Amino acid sequence: MQRSTYISTAAAVVLMVGGPVAAAAAATSDAARTPSAAMAAARADIDATGAAEAAVKHYPGTVESLDEDGAVWHVDVIGKNGKHAELTVDTRSGKVFTEHADGDDDGDNAKENKQLIAAKVSAQKAIKAALAAHPGQVRSVSWDDDDNGGARSWEVEIQPKGGGDTKNVHVDATTGKVTVSSSDSDNDGNDENDENDD
Structure with missing residues:
Protein backbone atom coordinates (compact mmCIF):
# COMPACT_ATOMS: atom_id res chain seq x y z
CA MET A 1 0.00 0.00 0.00
CA GLN A 2 2.81 2.33 0.92
CA ARG A 3 4.48 1.50 -2.39
CA SER A 4 1.35 2.56 -4.34
CA THR A 5 1.31 5.87 -2.46
CA TYR A 6 4.89 6.49 -3.49
CA ILE A 7 4.06 5.68 -7.11
CA SER A 8 0.97 7.94 -7.06
CA THR A 9 2.97 10.77 -5.50
CA ALA A 10 5.76 10.31 -8.04
CA ALA A 11 3.23 10.33 -10.88
CA ALA A 12 1.67 13.54 -9.54
CA VAL A 13 5.09 15.22 -9.37
CA VAL A 14 5.88 14.15 -12.94
CA LEU A 15 2.56 15.59 -14.14
CA MET A 16 3.05 18.85 -12.26
CA VAL A 17 6.58 19.34 -13.56
CA GLY A 18 6.02 17.58 -16.87
CA GLY A 19 2.94 19.61 -17.79
CA PRO A 20 4.77 22.96 -18.16
CA VAL A 21 7.78 21.23 -19.68
CA ALA A 22 5.55 19.49 -22.22
CA ALA A 23 3.78 22.76 -22.92
CA ALA A 24 7.12 24.51 -23.44
CA ALA A 25 8.28 21.71 -25.73
CA ALA A 26 5.04 21.99 -27.72
CA ALA A 27 5.46 25.76 -27.97
CA THR A 28 9.05 25.30 -29.17
CA SER A 29 7.85 22.77 -31.71
CA ASP A 30 5.13 25.20 -32.94
CA ALA A 31 7.68 28.02 -33.10
CA ALA A 32 9.90 25.85 -35.27
CA ARG A 33 6.99 25.41 -37.69
CA THR A 34 6.19 29.15 -37.68
CA PRO A 35 8.31 31.19 -40.14
CA SER A 36 10.77 33.40 -38.33
CA ALA A 37 11.09 37.10 -39.09
CA ALA A 38 14.24 36.34 -41.06
CA MET A 39 12.44 33.76 -43.18
CA ALA A 40 9.54 36.15 -43.75
CA ALA A 41 12.00 38.84 -44.85
CA ALA A 42 13.67 36.37 -47.21
CA ARG A 43 10.28 35.78 -48.84
CA ALA A 44 9.61 39.48 -49.42
CA ASP A 45 8.51 40.45 -52.90
CA ILE A 46 11.17 40.73 -55.60
CA ASP A 47 11.54 44.43 -56.43
CA ALA A 48 12.37 45.93 -59.83
CA THR A 49 16.13 45.68 -59.33
CA GLY A 50 15.82 42.07 -58.21
CA ALA A 51 13.65 41.24 -61.23
CA ALA A 52 16.15 42.85 -63.62
CA GLU A 53 19.08 41.01 -62.04
CA ALA A 54 17.23 37.67 -62.09
CA ALA A 55 16.26 38.18 -65.74
CA VAL A 56 19.81 38.91 -67.00
CA LYS A 57 21.20 36.05 -64.92
CA HIS A 58 18.73 33.72 -66.66
CA TYR A 59 19.12 35.33 -70.11
CA PRO A 60 22.40 37.32 -70.30
CA GLY A 61 21.98 40.68 -71.96
CA THR A 62 20.57 44.17 -71.43
CA VAL A 63 17.18 44.95 -69.89
CA GLU A 64 14.98 46.93 -72.28
CA SER A 65 11.90 47.19 -70.06
CA LEU A 66 10.21 45.70 -67.05
CA ASP A 67 6.70 45.99 -65.76
CA GLU A 68 5.05 44.66 -62.61
CA ASP A 69 1.85 42.74 -63.29
CA GLY A 70 0.34 41.23 -60.15
CA ALA A 71 2.44 38.24 -59.11
CA VAL A 72 5.02 38.58 -61.90
CA TRP A 73 7.39 41.03 -63.52
CA HIS A 74 7.43 41.10 -67.32
CA VAL A 75 11.00 41.77 -68.40
CA ASP A 76 12.22 42.34 -71.97
CA VAL A 77 15.91 41.63 -72.53
CA ILE A 78 18.12 42.12 -75.56
CA GLY A 79 20.43 39.12 -75.33
CA LYS A 80 24.14 39.08 -75.97
CA ASN A 81 23.23 37.04 -79.04
CA GLY A 82 21.14 39.97 -80.33
CA LYS A 83 17.85 38.16 -79.77
CA HIS A 84 14.94 39.79 -77.99
CA ALA A 85 13.53 37.74 -75.09
CA GLU A 86 10.31 38.19 -73.14
CA LEU A 87 10.71 36.83 -69.62
CA THR A 88 8.53 36.64 -66.53
CA VAL A 89 9.95 36.77 -63.00
CA ASP A 90 7.86 35.49 -60.09
CA THR A 91 7.58 38.28 -57.51
CA ARG A 92 7.75 35.85 -54.58
CA SER A 93 10.33 33.25 -55.59
CA GLY A 94 12.36 35.16 -58.19
CA LYS A 95 12.02 32.20 -60.55
CA VAL A 96 12.41 33.21 -64.21
CA PHE A 97 10.50 31.82 -67.20
CA THR A 98 11.26 32.50 -70.87
CA GLU A 99 8.01 33.33 -72.62
CA HIS A 100 9.45 34.11 -76.03
CA ALA A 101 12.83 34.67 -77.68
CA ASP A 102 13.45 35.65 -81.30
CA GLY A 103 15.96 37.26 -83.63
CA ASP A 104 14.24 40.65 -83.62
CA ASP A 105 17.34 42.52 -84.74
CA ASP A 106 16.56 43.80 -88.24
CA GLY A 107 16.37 47.39 -89.45
CA ASP A 108 15.19 49.97 -86.93
CA ASN A 109 15.14 47.43 -84.11
CA ALA A 110 18.82 46.63 -84.62
CA LYS A 111 19.70 50.34 -84.49
CA GLU A 112 17.58 50.88 -81.38
CA ASN A 113 19.09 47.80 -79.72
CA LYS A 114 22.62 49.09 -80.37
CA GLN A 115 21.73 52.42 -78.76
CA LEU A 116 20.24 50.65 -75.76
CA ILE A 117 23.25 48.35 -75.32
CA ALA A 118 25.66 51.30 -75.69
Whole structure:
Protein backbone atom coordinates (compact mmCIF):
# COMPACT_ATOMS: atom_id res chain seq x y z
CA MET A 1 0.00 0.00 0.00
CA GLN A 2 2.81 2.33 0.92
CA ARG A 3 4.48 1.50 -2.39
CA SER A 4 1.35 2.56 -4.34
CA THR A 5 1.31 5.87 -2.46
CA TYR A 6 4.89 6.49 -3.49
CA ILE A 7 4.06 5.68 -7.11
CA SER A 8 0.97 7.94 -7.06
CA THR A 9 2.97 10.77 -5.50
CA ALA A 10 5.76 10.31 -8.04
CA ALA A 11 3.23 10.33 -10.88
CA ALA A 12 1.67 13.54 -9.54
CA VAL A 13 5.09 15.22 -9.37
CA VAL A 14 5.88 14.15 -12.94
CA LEU A 15 2.56 15.59 -14.14
CA MET A 16 3.05 18.85 -12.26
CA VAL A 17 6.58 19.34 -13.56
CA GLY A 18 6.02 17.58 -16.87
CA GLY A 19 2.94 19.61 -17.79
CA PRO A 20 4.77 22.96 -18.16
CA VAL A 21 7.78 21.23 -19.68
CA ALA A 22 5.55 19.49 -22.22
CA ALA A 23 3.78 22.76 -22.92
CA ALA A 24 7.12 24.51 -23.44
CA ALA A 25 8.28 21.71 -25.73
CA ALA A 26 5.04 21.99 -27.72
CA ALA A 27 5.46 25.76 -27.97
CA THR A 28 9.05 25.30 -29.17
CA SER A 29 7.85 22.77 -31.71
CA ASP A 30 5.13 25.20 -32.94
CA ALA A 31 7.68 28.02 -33.10
CA ALA A 32 9.90 25.85 -35.27
CA ARG A 33 6.99 25.41 -37.69
CA THR A 34 6.19 29.15 -37.68
CA PRO A 35 8.31 31.19 -40.14
CA SER A 36 10.77 33.40 -38.33
CA ALA A 37 11.09 37.10 -39.09
CA ALA A 38 14.24 36.34 -41.06
CA MET A 39 12.44 33.76 -43.18
CA ALA A 40 9.54 36.15 -43.75
CA ALA A 41 12.00 38.84 -44.85
CA ALA A 42 13.67 36.37 -47.21
CA ARG A 43 10.28 35.78 -48.84
CA ALA A 44 9.61 39.48 -49.42
CA ASP A 45 8.51 40.45 -52.90
CA ILE A 46 11.17 40.73 -55.60
CA ASP A 47 11.54 44.43 -56.43
CA ALA A 48 12.37 45.93 -59.83
CA THR A 49 16.13 45.68 -59.33
CA GLY A 50 15.82 42.07 -58.21
CA ALA A 51 13.65 41.24 -61.23
CA ALA A 52 16.15 42.85 -63.62
CA GLU A 53 19.08 41.01 -62.04
CA ALA A 54 17.23 37.67 -62.09
CA ALA A 55 16.26 38.18 -65.74
CA VAL A 56 19.81 38.91 -67.00
CA LYS A 57 21.20 36.05 -64.92
CA HIS A 58 18.73 33.72 -66.66
CA TYR A 59 19.12 35.33 -70.11
CA PRO A 60 22.40 37.32 -70.30
CA GLY A 61 21.98 40.68 -71.96
CA THR A 62 20.57 44.17 -71.43
CA VAL A 63 17.18 44.95 -69.89
CA GLU A 64 14.98 46.93 -72.28
CA SER A 65 11.90 47.19 -70.06
CA LEU A 66 10.21 45.70 -67.05
CA ASP A 67 6.70 45.99 -65.76
CA GLU A 68 5.05 44.66 -62.61
CA ASP A 69 1.85 42.74 -63.29
CA GLY A 70 0.34 41.23 -60.15
CA ALA A 71 2.44 38.24 -59.11
CA VAL A 72 5.02 38.58 -61.90
CA TRP A 73 7.39 41.03 -63.52
CA HIS A 74 7.43 41.10 -67.32
CA VAL A 75 11.00 41.77 -68.40
CA ASP A 76 12.22 42.34 -71.97
CA VAL A 77 15.91 41.63 -72.53
CA ILE A 78 18.12 42.12 -75.56
CA GLY A 79 20.43 39.12 -75.33
CA LYS A 80 24.14 39.08 -75.97
CA ASN A 81 23.23 37.04 -79.04
CA GLY A 82 21.14 39.97 -80.33
CA LYS A 83 17.85 38.16 -79.77
CA HIS A 84 14.94 39.79 -77.99
CA ALA A 85 13.53 37.74 -75.09
CA GLU A 86 10.31 38.19 -73.14
CA LEU A 87 10.71 36.83 -69.62
CA THR A 88 8.53 36.64 -66.53
CA VAL A 89 9.95 36.77 -63.00
CA ASP A 90 7.86 35.49 -60.09
CA THR A 91 7.58 38.28 -57.51
CA ARG A 92 7.75 35.85 -54.58
CA SER A 93 10.33 33.25 -55.59
CA GLY A 94 12.36 35.16 -58.19
CA LYS A 95 12.02 32.20 -60.55
CA VAL A 96 12.41 33.21 -64.21
CA PHE A 97 10.50 31.82 -67.20
CA THR A 98 11.26 32.50 -70.87
CA GLU A 99 8.01 33.33 -72.62
CA HIS A 100 9.45 34.11 -76.03
CA ALA A 101 12.83 34.67 -77.68
CA ASP A 102 13.45 35.65 -81.30
CA GLY A 103 15.96 37.26 -83.63
CA ASP A 104 14.24 40.65 -83.62
CA ASP A 105 17.34 42.52 -84.74
CA ASP A 106 16.56 43.80 -88.24
CA GLY A 107 16.37 47.39 -89.45
CA ASP A 108 15.19 49.97 -86.93
CA ASN A 109 15.14 47.43 -84.11
CA ALA A 110 18.82 46.63 -84.62
CA LYS A 111 19.70 50.34 -84.49
CA GLU A 112 17.58 50.88 -81.38
CA ASN A 113 19.09 47.80 -79.72
CA LYS A 114 22.62 49.09 -80.37
CA GLN A 115 21.73 52.42 -78.76
CA LEU A 116 20.24 50.65 -75.76
CA ILE A 117 23.25 48.35 -75.32
CA ALA A 118 25.66 51.30 -75.69
CA ALA A 119 23.83 53.45 -73.11
CA LYS A 120 26.03 54.44 -70.16
CA VAL A 121 23.05 54.16 -67.81
CA SER A 122 21.44 50.72 -67.69
CA ALA A 123 17.91 49.99 -66.50
CA GLN A 124 19.32 48.94 -63.11
CA LYS A 125 21.27 52.21 -62.76
CA ALA A 126 18.20 54.18 -63.86
CA ILE A 127 16.15 52.50 -61.12
CA LYS A 128 18.77 53.39 -58.51
CA ALA A 129 18.97 57.03 -59.66
CA ALA A 130 15.18 57.41 -59.81
CA LEU A 131 14.69 55.99 -56.31
CA ALA A 132 17.47 58.18 -54.90
CA ALA A 133 15.54 61.22 -56.11
CA HIS A 134 12.04 59.85 -55.42
CA PRO A 135 11.88 57.11 -52.74
CA GLY A 136 9.12 54.59 -53.28
CA GLN A 137 8.44 51.42 -55.22
CA VAL A 138 9.21 51.09 -58.91
CA ARG A 139 6.27 49.79 -60.94
CA SER A 140 7.80 49.88 -64.41
CA VAL A 141 10.90 50.87 -66.35
CA SER A 142 11.12 51.36 -70.10
CA TRP A 143 13.68 52.53 -72.63
CA ASP A 144 12.52 55.74 -74.29
CA ASP A 145 13.87 55.84 -77.82
CA ASP A 146 12.11 59.08 -78.80
CA ASP A 147 14.39 61.85 -79.99
CA ASN A 148 14.20 64.52 -77.29
CA GLY A 149 16.89 66.77 -78.66
CA GLY A 150 18.96 63.68 -79.37
CA ALA A 151 18.91 62.46 -75.74
CA ARG A 152 17.90 58.90 -74.90
CA SER A 153 16.33 58.19 -71.53
CA TRP A 154 14.64 55.70 -69.25
CA GLU A 155 11.10 56.22 -68.04
CA VAL A 156 10.65 54.95 -64.49
CA GLU A 157 7.21 54.80 -62.89
CA ILE A 158 7.39 55.09 -59.09
CA GLN A 159 4.71 54.65 -56.43
CA PRO A 160 5.83 57.14 -53.74
CA LYS A 161 6.34 56.06 -50.15
CA GLY A 162 3.21 56.77 -48.15
CA GLY A 163 0.98 56.49 -51.23
CA GLY A 164 -0.20 59.18 -53.57
CA ASP A 165 -0.14 59.37 -57.36
CA THR A 166 2.60 57.55 -59.23
CA LYS A 167 5.45 59.65 -60.60
CA ASN A 168 6.83 59.26 -64.11
CA VAL A 169 10.53 59.92 -63.71
CA HIS A 170 12.92 60.27 -66.63
CA VAL A 171 16.56 59.30 -66.27
CA ASP A 172 18.97 60.47 -68.94
CA ALA A 173 20.67 57.40 -70.43
CA THR A 174 24.00 59.22 -70.74
CA THR A 175 24.24 61.48 -67.69
CA GLY A 176 21.88 59.76 -65.24
CA LYS A 177 20.13 63.10 -64.58
CA VAL A 178 16.66 62.64 -63.10
CA THR A 179 13.64 64.77 -64.05
CA VAL A 180 9.91 64.36 -63.49
CA SER A 181 7.53 64.18 -66.43
CA SER A 182 5.64 67.45 -66.94
CA SER A 183 2.40 65.44 -66.84
CA ASP A 184 3.10 64.79 -63.14
CA SER A 185 3.24 68.45 -62.20
CA ASP A 186 1.77 69.58 -58.89
CA ASN A 187 -0.66 72.50 -58.58
CA ASP A 188 2.17 74.99 -59.07
CA GLY A 189 3.48 73.24 -62.17
CA ASN A 190 7.05 73.42 -60.85
CA ASP A 191 7.91 69.75 -60.26
CA GLU A 192 11.07 69.89 -62.31
CA ASN A 193 12.26 72.96 -60.40
CA ASP A 194 11.35 71.21 -57.14
CA GLU A 195 13.63 68.38 -58.28
CA ASN A 196 16.66 70.60 -58.05
CA ASP A 197 15.75 71.52 -54.47
CA ASP A 198 15.69 67.90 -53.22
